[in-house]
Amino acid sequence: MVFDDFDIKKIADSGQAFRITEEITGKWRFIAENKVLRLDEACPEIPEGFWSSYFDLETDYSVFRKAIPGEDKFLTAAAEYGRGIRILRQDPWEMIITFIISQRKNIPAIKKSVEAVCSLCGDPIEGEPGLFAFPTPRQLASLSEEDLKACSLGYRVPYILKTSRMVAEGAIDLESLRTAGDEELLCRLMELPGIGPKVANCVSLFGYHRIDAFPIDVWIARVIEEQYGGDFPFELYKGFGGVIQQYMFYYGRTGLNQ
DNA sequence: GACCAGGTGTCCG
């Protein structure tokens, strides 16, 4: 099985998902769409079906790590350090809003805003008092600017409202984009207000499982600059650059000094 | 109180 390549803490800290919470030490809660899963970090039992797919358990990540040349000491270390991270299969709509929110925010602030939005207009989750599903496009589009301002969204409020309206009104069909090519997908996503190259790549990677998508944020840019003199060999990782990106990101942000 | 945080849109050369 893959349990030598599945690490809840690393996944929670990898910045792909912002509704992961350590409820009690060692006991984690995941919320995705309108579903809740609780896992014990010592012996995680992942149900078949939705959650197995969510954690991408059918993929063998060791294959990706083997593509890293031994001479690349940095990436070799990063991949070992990040072993256990998986590219989650999340909902495209949730990724769009979450990563619009994420711009120029730190992780605690992102989580706070996401939870505020869910509580404000998401459906209550059955059997889970106090927990709410991620809002639908229509639910978000129905909010006022003031409602959203109360979620500490600042200048992102118009981005979120406009994007929600566009999706709710069918100006863009997130489902049909599942079959679009990677480039086409990025272009279509960037037609939405508040989505530029970085967010579009995050949505592609985490929402559409385009594991070749390679979001470049300040951390990755820093790593590429400092470790590769600004010239990263993307061609070595064609087809799964996003997995490598996750190792770089996690190591750059969590592992190196700081 | 200043400074910055997992960017984007806009303007200007």
Place this chain on the structure above:
DNA sequence: CGGACACCTGGT
């Protein structure tokens, strides 16, 4: 097309 700049708000 590249670079500079403003933008809400809270917090490694």
